[in-house]
Amino acid sequence: MLRMRECLAAACxxxxxxxxxxxEACNLDLHNAYGPFDYRTADPSQKVLVESHHFTPKVxxxxxxxxxxxxxxxxxxxxxxxxxxxxxxxxxxxxxxxxRTAPAGSHYAMECWFQRALEFKPEDxxxxxxxxxxxxxDHRLKDAIAQLQAAEALNADDANVQYNxxxxxxxxxxxxxxxxxxxxxxxxxFPLPGLRDKLKRAGxxxx
Numbered sequence: 001m002l003r004m005r006e007c008l009a010a011a012c013x014x015x016x017x018x019x020x021x022x023x024e025a026c027n028l029d030l031h032n033a034y035g036p037f038d039y040r041t042a043d044p045s046q047k048v049l050v051e052s053h054h055f056t057p058k059v060x061x062x063x064x065x066x067x068x069x070x071x072x073x074x075x076x077x078x079x080x081x082x083x084x085x086x087x088x089x090x091x092x093x094x095x096x097x098x099x100r101t102a103p104a105g106s107h108y109a110m111e112c113w114f115q116r117a118l119e120f121k122p123e124d125x126x127x128x129x130x131x132x133x134x135x136x137x138d139h140r141l142k143d144a145i146a147q148l149q150a151a152e153a154l155n156a157d158d159a160n161v162q163y164n165x166x167x168x169x170x171x172x173x174x175x176x177x178x179x180x181x182x183x184x185x186x187x188x189x190f191p192l193p194g195l196r197d198k199l200k201r202a203g204x205x206x207x
Contacts, residue, residue: 011187026112027120035080036119042081050080060090060099069105070094079107085126088188090135111133125154129161141172159188166195175204 030036037046054073058064065073071094077087094103094109106185108116114134117127132147145168151161166181182195182205199205 009122022161026108026115028041030080030082030116030120034119036082039081039084040121040124047081050077053088054085055090061088062090062094065105071103071105074103074107075106075108078113082090082113082120082125083124083127085124085130088113088127089133090128092130096137097177107205113115123154125151125158125161125164129158129164132168133164135169139171141168144168157188159190161186162188163190163192163195167198170195170198170202175199175202179204179206 017187023032028171034050035046037043047056056066059070059073059165062070064070067073067076067118071091074087074094075090077084078091080086081087089107092102095101095106095110098104101111106113106148112132114127118131121127128147129150132144133153135144135147145165148161148165148168151158152165155161162181162185166178166185169178169181169190178195178201182199185195
Protein backbone atom coordinates (compact mmCIF):
# COMPACT_ATOMS: atom_id res chain seq x y z
CA MET A 1 0.00 0.00 0.00
CA LEU A 2 1.26 3.43 -0.86
CA ARG A 3 2.13 5.72 1.98
CA MET A 4 -0.66 8.27 2.13
CA ARG A 5 1.55 11.34 1.81
CA GLU A 6 4.05 9.94 -0.68
CA CYS A 7 2.89 12.04 -3.58
CA LEU A 8 2.38 15.40 -1.86
CA ALA A 9 4.34 18.25 -3.41
CA ALA A 10 7.08 19.89 -1.32
CA ALA A 11 5.61 23.39 -1.36
CA CYS A 12 2.91 25.49 -2.96
CA UNK A 13 2.04 29.15 -3.39
CA UNK A 14 -1.12 31.09 -2.61
CA UNK A 15 -2.27 34.12 -4.52
CA UNK A 16 -3.86 36.74 -2.28
CA UNK A 17 -5.67 39.99 -2.98
CA UNK A 18 -7.97 41.03 -5.77
CA UNK A 19 -5.50 43.23 -7.62
CA UNK A 20 -1.86 42.08 -7.65
CA UNK A 21 -1.82 38.82 -5.70
CA UNK A 22 1.06 38.18 -3.34
CA UNK A 23 2.59 34.76 -2.77
CA GLU A 24 2.83 32.93 0.53
CA ALA A 25 3.90 29.45 1.50
CA CYS A 26 1.27 26.77 1.88
CA ASN A 27 -0.01 26.96 5.46
CA LEU A 28 -0.56 23.47 6.89
CA ASP A 29 -1.71 24.82 10.24
CA LEU A 30 -5.35 23.76 10.08
CA HIS A 31 -6.49 25.60 13.22
CA ASN A 32 -9.65 27.55 12.48
CA ALA A 33 -12.12 29.63 14.49
CA TYR A 34 -14.76 27.00 13.65
CA GLY A 35 -13.42 23.52 13.05
CA PRO A 36 -11.68 21.91 11.37
CA PHE A 37 -14.09 18.99 11.16
CA ASP A 38 -13.88 15.73 9.24
CA TYR A 39 -16.60 16.14 6.63
CA ARG A 40 -17.33 12.40 6.60
CA THR A 41 -18.23 12.28 10.29
CA ALA A 42 -19.25 15.86 11.05
CA ASP A 43 -22.52 16.47 12.83
CA PRO A 44 -25.29 17.32 10.34
CA SER A 45 -25.87 20.62 12.15
CA GLN A 46 -22.24 21.60 11.46
CA LYS A 47 -22.67 20.83 7.78
CA VAL A 48 -25.92 22.76 7.54
CA LEU A 49 -24.47 25.78 9.32
CA VAL A 50 -21.60 26.07 6.85
CA GLU A 51 -23.15 24.84 3.63
CA SER A 52 -26.39 26.81 3.91
CA HIS A 53 -24.34 30.03 3.95
CA HIS A 54 -21.22 29.18 1.96
CA PHE A 55 -21.61 26.02 -0.12
CA THR A 56 -25.09 26.21 -1.53
CA PRO A 57 -25.99 24.53 -4.84
CA LYS A 58 -25.33 27.77 -6.75
CA VAL A 59 -21.85 28.02 -5.19
CA UNK A 60 -21.06 24.38 -5.95
CA UNK A 61 -22.26 24.96 -9.52
CA UNK A 62 -20.03 28.07 -9.71
CA UNK A 63 -22.95 30.30 -10.59
CA UNK A 64 -22.67 32.95 -7.88
CA UNK A 65 -21.14 33.49 -4.47
CA UNK A 66 -23.26 33.75 -1.34
CA UNK A 67 -21.07 36.21 0.55
CA UNK A 68 -18.97 37.74 -2.21
CA UNK A 69 -16.50 35.98 -4.49
CA UNK A 70 -17.16 32.32 -5.22
CA UNK A 71 -13.62 31.54 -4.13
CA UNK A 72 -14.22 33.12 -0.72
CA UNK A 73 -17.24 30.91 -0.02
CA UNK A 74 -15.45 27.74 -1.07
CA UNK A 75 -12.38 28.88 0.87
CA UNK A 76 -14.45 29.18 4.05
CA UNK A 77 -15.97 25.75 3.48
CA UNK A 78 -12.54 24.15 3.08
CA UNK A 79 -11.13 25.84 6.17
CA UNK A 80 -13.95 24.33 8.23
CA UNK A 81 -13.98 20.98 6.36
CA UNK A 82 -10.51 20.52 4.80
CA UNK A 83 -11.50 17.14 3.32
CA UNK A 84 -14.81 18.29 1.78
CA UNK A 85 -14.34 16.47 -1.55
CA UNK A 86 -17.06 18.34 -3.44
CA UNK A 87 -15.69 21.68 -2.28
CA UNK A 88 -12.20 20.64 -3.39
CA UNK A 89 -13.62 19.75 -6.78
CA UNK A 90 -15.48 23.06 -7.00
CA UNK A 91 -12.34 25.04 -6.11
CA UNK A 92 -10.38 23.08 -8.72
CA UNK A 93 -12.96 23.86 -11.41
CA UNK A 94 -13.00 27.52 -10.40
CA UNK A 95 -9.20 27.76 -10.58
CA UNK A 96 -9.27 26.34 -14.09
CA UNK A 97 -12.09 28.63 -15.16
CA UNK A 98 -10.25 31.70 -13.90
CA UNK A 99 -6.91 30.48 -15.23
CA ARG A 100 -5.26 31.03 -11.84
CA THR A 101 -3.59 28.76 -9.31
CA ALA A 102 -5.65 30.47 -6.60
CA PRO A 103 -9.12 31.79 -7.52
CA ALA A 104 -10.17 35.25 -6.42
CA GLY A 105 -11.14 35.09 -2.75
CA SER A 106 -9.09 31.96 -2.02
CA HIS A 107 -6.34 32.13 0.59
CA TYR A 108 -4.40 29.32 -1.06
CA ALA A 109 -3.45 27.87 -4.40
CA MET A 110 -5.23 24.69 -5.43
CA GLU A 111 -2.20 22.50 -4.76
CA CYS A 112 -2.16 23.81 -1.21
CA TRP A 113 -5.82 22.95 -0.61
CA PHE A 114 -4.99 19.35 -1.52
CA GLN A 115 -1.97 19.36 0.75
CA ARG A 116 -4.09 20.67 3.62
CA ALA A 117 -6.77 18.03 3.01
CA LEU A 118 -4.23 15.21 3.01
CA GLU A 119 -2.46 16.61 6.04
CA PHE A 120 -5.83 16.56 7.82
CA LYS A 121 -7.16 13.18 6.72
CA PRO A 122 -4.67 11.17 4.64
CA GLU A 123 -6.93 8.11 4.92
CA ASP A 124 -9.83 9.78 3.07
CA UNK A 125 -10.02 8.05 -0.30
CA UNK A 126 -12.17 10.80 -1.81
CA UNK A 127 -9.46 13.41 -1.28
CA UNK A 128 -6.96 11.21 -3.12
CA UNK A 129 -9.54 10.66 -5.87
CA UNK A 130 -10.26 14.35 -6.42
CA UNK A 131 -6.56 15.17 -6.28
CA UNK A 132 -5.85 12.43 -8.81
CA UNK A 133 -8.53 13.77 -11.15
CA UNK A 134 -7.05 17.27 -10.86
CA UNK A 135 -3.56 15.98 -11.66
CA UNK A 136 -4.93 13.95 -14.57
CA UNK A 137 -6.42 17.12 -16.06
CA ASP A 138 -2.95 18.69 -15.85
CA HIS A 139 -1.49 15.63 -17.64
CA ARG A 140 0.71 14.89 -14.63
CA LEU A 141 0.17 11.19 -15.19
CA LYS A 142 2.70 9.73 -12.77
CA ASP A 143 1.41 11.86 -9.89
CA ALA A 144 -2.22 11.26 -10.88
CA ILE A 145 -1.74 7.49 -10.87
CA ALA A 146 -0.03 7.66 -7.47
CA GLN A 147 -2.99 9.52 -5.95
CA LEU A 148 -5.53 7.25 -7.62
CA GLN A 149 -3.66 4.17 -6.44
CA ALA A 150 -3.76 5.59 -2.92
CA ALA A 151 -7.52 6.02 -3.31
CA GLU A 152 -7.81 2.44 -4.57
CA ALA A 153 -5.82 1.12 -1.62
CA LEU A 154 -8.36 2.77 0.68
CA ASN A 155 -11.48 1.87 -1.30
CA ALA A 156 -10.97 -0.56 -4.17
CA ASP A 157 -14.73 -0.88 -4.75
CA ASP A 158 -15.20 2.77 -5.75
CA ALA A 159 -16.21 2.70 -9.42
CA ASN A 160 -15.08 6.31 -9.88
CA VAL A 161 -11.59 5.44 -8.66
CA GLN A 162 -11.38 2.47 -11.02
CA TYR A 163 -12.65 4.51 -13.97
CA ASN A 164 -10.16 7.33 -13.46
CA UNK A 165 -7.30 4.87 -13.03
CA UNK A 166 -8.37 3.42 -16.36
CA UNK A 167 -8.26 6.87 -17.95
CA UNK A 168 -4.85 7.61 -16.45
CA UNK A 169 -3.34 4.35 -17.66
CA UNK A 170 -4.88 4.91 -21.09
CA UNK A 171 -3.23 8.32 -21.35
CA UNK A 172 0.05 6.71 -20.23
CA UNK A 173 -0.27 4.14 -23.01
CA UNK A 174 -0.61 1.18 -20.65
CA UNK A 175 -3.65 -0.35 -22.33
CA UNK A 176 -3.60 -3.62 -20.39
CA UNK A 177 -3.92 -1.78 -17.08
CA UNK A 178 -6.48 0.59 -18.58
CA UNK A 179 -8.61 -2.32 -19.76
CA UNK A 180 -8.40 -4.07 -16.39
CA UNK A 181 -9.57 -0.97 -14.54
CA UNK A 182 -12.27 -0.32 -17.13
CA UNK A 183 -13.73 -3.78 -16.56
CA UNK A 184 -13.56 -3.24 -12.81
CA UNK A 185 -15.29 0.15 -13.07
CA UNK A 186 -18.12 -1.17 -15.24
CA UNK A 187 -18.56 -4.24 -13.06
CA UNK A 188 -19.04 -1.84 -10.16
CA UNK A 189 -21.73 0.04 -12.10
CA PHE A 190 -19.92 3.05 -13.53
CA PRO A 191 -22.43 4.59 -15.98
CA LEU A 192 -20.35 6.52 -18.53
CA PRO A 193 -19.03 4.78 -21.67
CA GLY A 194 -16.13 7.17 -22.29
CA LEU A 195 -13.29 4.87 -21.24
CA ARG A 196 -14.74 1.89 -23.09
CA ASP A 197 -15.14 4.07 -26.20
CA LYS A 198 -11.51 5.23 -25.95
CA LEU A 199 -10.32 1.64 -25.73
CA LYS A 200 -12.52 0.64 -28.67
CA ARG A 201 -11.18 3.46 -30.84
CA ALA A 202 -7.64 2.39 -29.94
CA GLY A 203 -8.47 -1.23 -30.85
CA UNK A 204 -7.76 -2.31 -27.26
CA UNK A 205 -11.22 -3.13 -25.96
CA UNK A 206 -11.90 -6.75 -25.07
CA UNK A 207 -15.23 -7.84 -23.49
